[in-house]
Amino acid sequence: MSKLDAIRTKINEIDRQMATLFEERMEISREIAEYKKEQGLPVYDANREQALIKQNLTYVKNKDIQDAYISFLRHTMDVSKQYQKRIITHQQQTSKVLTITMKDTSYDIVIQNGGLQHIESYFSFTHQNVLIITDSGVPKTYVECLQQQIAHAVVYTFEQGEASKNFENYEKIIAFLIEHSFSRSDCIIALGGGVVGDIAGFVAATYMRGIAFYNIPTTLLSQVDASIGGKTAIDKAGVKNIVGAFYPPIGVLIDSMVLKTLDKRQLYAGLVEALKMGATSDASLFEQIEKSQDVFSDIESIIIRALLVKKSIVEQDPKEEHLRKILNFGHTVGHAIESKGGFQRYLHGECVGMGMLYFCSEEVKQRIQAVLEKYHLPTRCELLKEELLSYMMLDKKRTGDTISVIYVESIGKCKILSLPFEALDPYL
Numbered sequence: 001m002s003k004l005d006a007i008r009t010k011i012n013e014i015d016r017q018m019a020t021l022f023e024e025r026m027e028i029s030r031e032i033a034e035y036k037k038e039q040g041l042p043v044y045d046a047n048r049e050q051a052l053i054k055q056n057l058t059y060v061k062n063k064d065i066q067d068a069y070i071s072f073l074r075h076t077m078d079v080s081k082q083y084q085k086r087i088i089t090h091q092q093q094t095s096k097v098l099t100i101t102m103k104d105t106s107y108d109i110v111i112q113n114g115g116l117q118h119i120e121s122y123f124s125f126t127h128q129n130v131l132i133i134t135d136s137g138v139p140k141t142y143v144e145c146l147q148q149q150i151a152h153a154v155v156y157t158f159e160q161g162e163a164s165k166n167f168e169n170y171e172k173i174i175a176f177l178i179e180h181s182f183s184r185s186d187c188i189i190a191l192g193g194g195v196v197g198d199i200a201g202f203v204a205a206t207y208m209r210g211i212a213f214y215n216i217p218t219t220l221l222s223q224v225d226a227s228i229g230g231k232t233a234i235d236k237a238g239v240k241n242i243v244g245a246f247y248p249p250i251g252v253l254i255d256s257m258v259l260k261t262l263d264k265r266q267l268y269a270g271l272v273e274a275l276k277m278g279a280t281s282d283a284s285l286f287e288q289i290e291k292s293q294d295v296f297s298d299i300e301s302i303i304i305r306a307l308l309v310k311k312s313i314v315e316q317d318p319k320e321e322h323l324r325k326i327l328n329f330g331h332t333v334g335h336a337i338e339s340k341g342g343f344q345r346y347l348h349g350e351c352v353g354m355g356m357l358y359f360c361s362e363e364v365k366q367r368i369q370a371v372l373e374k375y376h377l378p379t380r381c382e383l384l385k386e387e388l389l390s391y392m393m394l395d396k397k398r399t400g401d402t403i404s405v406i407y408v409e410s411i412g413k414c415k416i417l418s419l420p421f422e423a424l425d426p427y428l
């Protein structure tokens with residue numbers, strides 16, 4: 001037997017023992033799930049997970065592998081939580097759960113058609129106070145559906161539209177929380193599109209330095225993009241998302257049934273963000289949108305594929321230090337169009353769609369343009385080069401005299417270019 005074979009024999013034996021222990025662990029996990037179901041307790045308990053990691057780390061003496069052990073533990077706990085959720089919800093066949101694992105936290109995105117009617121099967125709202133934040137465009141039936149299940153929840157509704165993602169509205173919601181004596185152990189649920197999710201998340205991130213936040217995105221755009229990654233923000237002085245925080249939710253529920261009340265234009269605009277994920281990172285997702293005769297007949301599969309792309313990116317780079325920048329494909333120019341008066345005229349997704357036509361090869365540009373036309377999305381931005389440049393000076397991806405832009409060379413493959421401002425001219 002070679003030396004390598006001998007070593008492998010040892011590792012095989014350890015794996016065998018671990019498989020037995022894994023089975024035992026999952027059996028106990030099942031008992032816990034049944035208990036939690038009986039008592040109406042949530043599957044995820046952040047304090048318990050933190051305490052467990054701290055305690056178990058003391059068993060690992062070799063400091064060099066402690067980080068790896070933490071990842072191993074987190075993964076084991078994620079598997080266990082998913083198993084418990086399956087048992088609790090009794091929806092093994094239909095409910096899909098994506099667990100987003102960040103350095104210090106993890107959260108589940110439950111994807112369930114009709115899930116809004118069973119919110120308490122996924123998340124437990126035992127907090128003394130619960131605030132549902134929504135806007136005037138979200139159908140009232142969805143709000144009522146939540147209120148029926150969370151009887152003690154209060155609702156704050158603001159005027160629909162990007163213009164509400166501002167300080168004034170933010171302050172009003174904070175005042176509402178104070179007036180209703182919300183404490184740090186209470187929670188906020190966002191029920192709406194990206195505007196609701198962004199401002200509600202920012203309120204949650206900052207009220208008393210952070211209270212629990214759940215997100216129920218109700219537009220396609222917010223389901224495929226804004227629901228994942230923990231970015232929250234408000235606009236100021238005409239600049240999009242200029243004030244904000246990274247603040248992951250405790251849980252997200254995506255119910256594609258709610259999309260049936262969304263108008264076609266909003267649906268198409270939301271599809272752009274999924275197209276973006278395909279263009280930069282998943283050629284087959286792009287092709288699915290490009291070739292499908294009726295993309296909305298299986299919209300859940302598009303949502304899941306887009307979420308998987310974003311999950312993989314945000315887990316590697318939660319704070320947008322490098323890789324995550326690729327999610328900004330189309331956004332540098334898109335935000336400029338929005339900010340320079342496009343707020344009223346175009347939807348966010350429409351601006352991103354036009355923005356994608358700038359930093360890409362000719363072949364990619366033609367394919368993206370064809371998809372935008374197929375879904376009746378605008379393809380021509382009226383902004384002058386100078387206007388785009390002046391906005392780009394304010395972009396968060398700017399460092400000194402250079403700016404990071406995402407360039408898609410071929411569908412599914414992109415790179416981050418760091419360009420001095422004077423080199424932008426040929427692209428605009």
Ligand SMILES: NC(=O)c1ccc[n+]([C@@H]2O[C@H](COP(=O)([O-])OP(=O)(O)OC[C@H]3O[C@@H](n4cnc5c(N)ncnc54)[C@H](O)[C@@H]3O)[C@@H](O)[C@H]2O)c1
Pocket residue numbers: 135136137138139160161162165192193194195196198218219220221222225226227228229230231232233240241258259260261262263266347348349
């Ligand atoms: N945080 C992130 O990672 C992230 C990512 C992408 C976009 N965003 C932000 O998201 C915002 C755009 O979000 P959006 O496109 O969802 O727009 P939106 O939130 O303005 O919603 C669009 C409209 O649809 C209405 N609506 C919502 N759900 C509905 C439903 N089920 N049926 C009928 N009407 C419904 C809303 O009232 C609104 O009028 C922008 O502010 C953008 O910056 C954030």
